[in-house]
Amino acid sequence: MMLKKIFINSFEALVENKLRSMLTMLGMIIGVAAVILLVSVGTGAKRYITAEFESLGTNIIIIQPGKTDKKSSMGPPISSSKGKITLSDVDAIMRSSQLLSAVSGVMYGAGTVKYDISASNIYIMGSNDQLQKVFNINIIEGNYISKEDDDAGRRVVVIGWNVKENLFGKDSPIGKLVKINESEHRVIGVIKPTGDKLGFNVDEMIFIPNKSALRLFNTDKLFGIRAAAKSRASLDDAVADITEILKERHNGEEDFTIITQVTMMDSMNTILNMLTYALGAIAFISMLVGGIGIMNIMLVSVTERTREIGIRRAVGARQSDILKQFIIEAVVISVSGGLIGILISLFITYALFFAFPGFDMRPPFWIIPPSFLLSFFTGLIFGVWPARKAARIQTIDALRYE
Amino acid sequence: MALIDLRNINKVFMMGDEKIQALNDVSVQINEGELTSIVGTSGSGKSTLMNILGLLDLPSSGDYFLDGTNTTSMNDDALSLYRNQKIGFIFQSFHLLPKASALKNVEMPMQYASAYNKDLTDEVIRKLALESLEKVGLADRVHHLPNELSGGQRQRVAVARALVNKPKILLADEPTGALDSKTSEEILRLFQDLNKQGVTVIIVTHDNHVAQSCRRILRMSDGVIKSEEHL
Ligand SMILES: Nc1ncnc2c1ncn2[C@@H]1O[C@H](COP(=O)(O)OP(=O)(O)OP(=O)(O)O)[C@@H](O)[C@H]1O
Ligand SMILES: [Mg+2]
Numbered sequence: 001m002m003l004k005k006i007f008i009n010s011f012e013a014l015v016e017n018k019l020r021s022m023l024t025m026l027g028m029i030i031g032v033a034a035v036i037l038l039v040s041v042g043t044g045a046k047r048y049i050t051a052e053f054e055s056l057g058t059n060i061i062i063i064q065p066g067k068t069d070k071k072s073s074m075g076p077p078i079s080s081s082k083g084k085i086t087l088s089d090v091d092a093i094m095r096s097s098q099l100l101s102a103v104s105g106v107m108y109g110a111g112t113v114k115y116d117i118s119a120s121n122i123y124i125m126g127s128n129d130q131l132q133k134v135f136n137i138n139i140i141e142g143n144y145i146s147k148e149d150d151d152a153g154r155r156v157v158v159i160g161w162n163v164k165e166n167l168f169g170k171d172s173p174i175g176k177l178v179k180i181n182e183s184e185h186r187v188i189g190v191i192k193p194t195g196d197k198l199g200f201n202v203d204e205m206i207f208i209p210n211k212s213a214l215r216l217f218n219t220d221k222l223f224g225i226r227a228a229a230k231s232r233a234s235l236d237d238a239v240a241d242i243t244e245i246l247k248e249r250h251n252g253e254e255d256f257t258i259i260t261q262v263t264m265m266d267s268m269n270t271i272l273n274m275l276t277y278a279l280g281a282i283a284f285i286s287m288l289v290g291g292i293g294i295m296n297i298m299l300v301s302v303t304e305r306t307r308e309i310g311i312r313r314a315v316g317a318r319q320s321d322i323l324k325q326f327i328i329e330a331v332v333i334s335v336s337g338g339l340i341g342i343l344i345s346l347f348i349t350y351a352l353f354f355a356f357p358g359f360d361m362r363p364p365f366w367i368i369p370p371s372f373l374l375s376f377f378t379g380l381i382f383g384v385w386p387a388r389k390a391a392r393i394q395t396i397d398a399l400r401y402e
Numbered sequence: 403m404a405l406i407d408l409r410n411i412n413k414v415f416m417m418g419d420e421k422i423q424a425l426n427d428v429s430v431q432i433n434e435g436e437l438t439s440i441v442g443t444s445g446s447g448k449s450t451l452m453n454i455l456g457l458l459d460l461p462s463s464g465d466y467f468l469d470g471t472n473t474t475s476m477n478d479d480a481l482s483l484y485r486n487q488k489i490g491f492i493f494q495s496f497h498l499l500p501k502a503s504a505l506k507n508v509e510m511p512m513q514y515a516s517a518y519n520k521d522l523t524d525e526v527i528r529k530l531a532l533e534s535l536e537k538v539g540l541a542d543r544v545h546h547l548p549n550e551l552s553g554g555q556r557q558r559v560a561v562a563r564a565l566v567n568k569p570k571i572l573l574a575d576e577p578t579g580a581l582d583s584k585t586s587e588e589i590l591r592l593f594q595d596l597n598k599q600g601v602t603v604i605i606v607t608h609d610n611h612v613a614q615s616c617r618r619i620l621r622m623s624d625g626v627i628k629s630e631e632h633l
Binding site for chain 1: 453456458459478479482483485486487491493497498499501510511513514515516517524563567
């Protein structure tokens, strides 16, 4: 019999047994939808986080004291007692490297900021004038810390948007004096509402010159250095430069760790890919369950239709005709289920996207052909055994089957 | 040369440890164009013999020459081809596909035949199936499902299906067993007409009237052909 005809017959058989076909398909629908949805969650999360990182600029170089494993550099900065980074290290890097567009030491801690009212637990960041460039900090009013402010260690402060709203309301804070941990600083700038950047909520932070920060926290140890390479292409060379400069200053010892956007993104990607694979594996299991469901129903169907098999064999169907018939039925079920699953998952993700545009879990297009093929092969693989069973029934036994 | 030539056919069924000799060294020849009936008590082996004649079952030993070829050495595909092309089989319980219309049931053998014969396009198959149904007087019932037809009509669909590939042999195992005498008569007449057109017909029956209307009667008992009669 022609393949086309068998396809038509299979569709007819499916329509004849609507309820059963639907129930069998359900496994495949859920399986394929799960594959697509879970992969979408994985890639969506990855897309979100990658975009977040890239918004910071991809040329950023982070230098931390102490030797930490680059692979696990995602955690909070660890300062080890062994390495020590000071302002003179920052100056040396600034002087010697031609490949950097900005370099700043950083210093941070929590503190209380007081105007008429006080706000506690504010994150205080010490930096020089160049940090603005490293992190693309946008000033909405006034100015960021200047080179002179930093050199002289002036008691000035640039405040985040929420801090300004809390302490000053609608009034302009420029020129006003605030008390940071009891030490008076003059407000010189306000940062545009920004939200999260590199794990900090910039709106809840204040920025003061490095020297002021070191004085405030009574130390000479910086938390690290943040720099930006002039271009992405020069990133590796810049890292090599910095390594050399710092090693020379630290008695030839590499007691610091350099992290770049690239290494961060790499380790981030590793984690996110693992997440995607794990989700994929879960989805794969649901496909497996769907496939077993198909096999189960096909076996029942073969038993139920034993007499039909006998009749077909009696009028001249070969074993291969019966085999084809049942495999194609399984494939038609699984592929129909797969297509419905694809449509459902697209519907869900797009509906969510239009309802909540920030929640972009739309599946990547590349997932659709493989999930279609997956449903096809699931039908094929799990259809083979029942179909072989059907083909091997002896004609006379099949005809006599009650 | 005989169309059907059975030589020393044995058929043994195993029921657990018990051996049932359903056919015991049966040898018989049937020529092209004959109209033969097989009679005998229940359990005498008539159906077993018919199933072997129809290539639905294989003998335990012996040779079966059909149209000059020894079928006992054929593989499954060749047997399927023979069933499809040379033999039409009619069962007491009709054996129609319950969810397919009369037309679809009749088309089915041709769909399998289309693997060998490229002339059998969908249109040709449809045309031939309609013709076949018309011949058995069911032109106005082609889209009915089997359960929407009377017993006699169902058996006529089965006859139309058996004939559609123009087989040389028509085997009918108690074709009128489930029918009343009037319908039986109609079916019997159909067989006689076909036989006149040259089809070799073999009918297993318990109905003496049916048997008497055949030119040759084989009487079976205990797995052997005890006697035969020519009318
Ligand atoms: N598949 C089988 N397994 C075991 N024994 C069988 C099988 N088929 C037939 N037999 C036995 O073989 C013998 C012949 O059976 P068969 O069906 O050929 O009889 P029959 O002449 O057609 O009878 P009836 O007139 O009742 O149809 C019987 O004893 C039956 O029990
Ligand atoms: Mg019988």
